[in-house]
Amino acid sequence: MDGGPPVPHMNKVMLLDLLTVQKVSMLTNAHVQEITNEAVIIVDRASSRKTIIADTVVLALGLKSNDELGKLLEGKVAHMYTIGDCREPRNIMGAVWDGYEVGRAV
Numbered sequence: 001m002d003g004g005p006p007v008p009h010m011n012k013v014m015l016l017d018l019l020t021v022q023k024v025s026m027l028t029n030a031h032v033q034e035i036t037n038e039a040v041i042i043v044d045r046a047s048s049r050k051t052i053i054a055d056t057v058v059l060a061l062g063l064k065s066n067d068e069l070g071k072l073l074e075g076k077v078a079h080m081y082t083i084g085d086c087r088e089p090r091n092i093m094g095a096v097w098d099g100y101e102v103g104r105a106v
Helices: 009-021 068-073 092-105
Strands: 030-035 039-044 049-053
Touching: none
Parallel strands: none
Antiparallel strands: 030 039, 039 049
16 A cells, blocks of 8 residues: 555555454565465565465556557547546546546536
8 A cells, every 4th residue: 555646544544454354464575476276376575485375366566557448549539538547547536536627627
């Protein structure tokens, strides 16, 4: 939650509390080398290889804009607006604000 757009403090605290209550393991400063049907093999900063038994894996890899559809439709649609993560990767408030601004303008 520290690498992307700012997360409101109360949301960050609530999410971290929920993850703790649900006993969710979080691992940072490592990269995934392989995901198998039974485990995830990671390498940490010290180049140590570790196998973590897991049935579910969630990867938080950062934010990247996806504007492929906007580029395909450019010049083919009379009135087109790119909003949300298509325009710039942010949190939900950025997407809602974009929608509000476009709605107000049209």
